[in-house]
Amino acid sequence: DTAVSQTPKYLVTQMGNDKSIKCEQNLGHDTMYWYKQDSKKFLKIMFSYNNKELIINETVPNRFSPKSPDKAHLNLHINSLELGDSAVYFCASSQDRSAPPYNEQFFGPGTRLTVL
Amino acid sequence: GNSVTQMEGPVTLSEEAFLTINCTYTATGYPSLFWYVQYPGEGLQLLLKATKADDKGSNKGFEATYRKETTSFHLEKGSVQVSDSAVYFCALSGSGGYQKVTFGTGTKLQVIP
Numbered sequence: 215d216t217a218v219s220q221t222p223k224y225l226v227t228q229m230g231n232d233k234s235i236k237c238e239q240n241l242g243h244d245t246m247y248w249y250k251q252d253s254k255k256f257l258k259i260m261f262s263y264n265n266k267e268l269i270i271n272e273t274v275p276n277r278f279s280p281k282s283p284d285k286a287h288l289n290l291h292i293n294s295l296e297l298g299d300s301a302v303y304f305c306a307s308s309q310d311r312s313a314p315p316y317n318e319q320f321f322g323p324g325t326r327l328t329v330l
Numbered sequence: 331g332n333s334v335t336q337m338e339g340p341v342t343l344s345e346e347a348f349l350t351i352n353c354t355y356t357a358t359g360y361p362s363l364f365w366y367v368q369y370p371g372e373g374l375q376l377l378l379k380a381t382k383a384d385d386k387g388s389n390k391g392f393e394a395t396y397r398k399e400t401t402s403f404h405l406e407k408g409s410v411q412v413s414d415s416a417v418y419f420c421a422l423s424g425s426g427g428y429q430k431v432t433f434g435t436g437t438k439l440q441v442i443p
Contacts, residue, residue, distance in 0.1 A: 218373075219400050247430075255417050255436040262430065304373055308431075314381035315362040317337070317423035318432050321373035 217241050218322040220305050226328045227295055234291045235325045239306030241310075243270075246288040247319070248280060249304040263288055264310070292327075300329045332357040336434035340431045343410055343441050351405040353394075353420035360391045361422040363370045363396055365386075368436070378419070379404075410441045430440045 215246045219240045227233055236256075239246060248260040262270035263282040288305060305322040337352040355361070362381050366374040383398035392407045403420060409415030422433040 255438070257374075257419065257433045257436070285421065306374075314360070314425065315364070315379050315423070316425050317362070317429060318376060318379065319366070319374070319421075319431055321366075321375065323373045329363050 218307055218320050220322040220325050222328050228330055230292045231295050235303055237288045239286055239307040243307035244310045245308045247306040248290050251302045264330050295329045297329050334420050334422055334434040336437055345443050346409045349407040349410045351418055353403045353406040355372050355401050356378050357420050357422055361424045365394055365405050365419040366419040412441045412443055415441045418419045431437055
C-alpha cells in the first residue's frame with residue numbers, strides 16, 4: 215500500500231499553460247505539505263495544510279494555489295507556468311503530536327515538472 | 331529562527347570506507363532531529379531520528395547522536411556500500427504549534443566499488 219502518492223510522476227508542458235498535481239495520503243495524518251526541490255536538490259517548503267486549513271504559506275508566487283478537499287488530499291494548481299517552475303515537487307504528510315518526534319515527514323515519490 | 335547547516339558535497343568514498351556527514355543546528359528548546367535519505371529518482375525517506383539530548387538514532391548501519399552541547403547531529407556509518415549512494419538531508423522540527431521542518435541543503439554521497 216502506497217502511503218503518500220502523487221500524480222502524475224512526470225509532467226512536461228509549455229510555458230503559459232495551467233497544470234495540476236494531485237496528492238493523497240492513506241496514513242490518517244492531519245497535516246500535508248508541498249515542497250519544491252530544485253536541480254541542486256535544495257528543498258523548499260511551499261505550503262502546509264492542517265485538517266484542510268492553510269497553516270504555512272511561504273513566499274510563493276500567487277500563480278501557485280493549493281487546495282485541500284479533505285485531510286487526505288492536497289492538490290497543487292499552477293497557473294501560467296514559467297521556465298523557472300521546472301523542478302521536482304514533493305507532497306508530504308505528518309501526524310500532529312504533542313510529544314516528540316515532531317512533524318516526522320512522510321514523502322511522496324515526487325512529480326518532475328518540466329516547462330518548455 | 332531555526333536553521334540547519336550540513337557539510338557540502340559531493341562526498342566520494344570507496345566501498346567499506348567510514349562515513350561522516352556533519353550537521354549542526356540552531357534552534358530553541360528541544361527540537362526533534364532527523365536524517366532523511368533520497369535515492370536517485372525517489373522521494374525522501376526517513377533514515378533515523380532522535381528526540382532528546384544524547385539520544386542515538388540508528389538504522390541500516392547508520393547512526394547519529396543528538397548532541398545538545400555542540401548542537402550537532404552528525405551522521406556516521408562504519409562501512410559504506412555502493413547501495414548507500416544517495417543524497418542525505420539533516421532536518422529539525424521544533425515543538426509547539428504549527429512548525430515547519432527545517433532541512434539542510436543535502437549532501438550527495440557517491441560510493442565507488
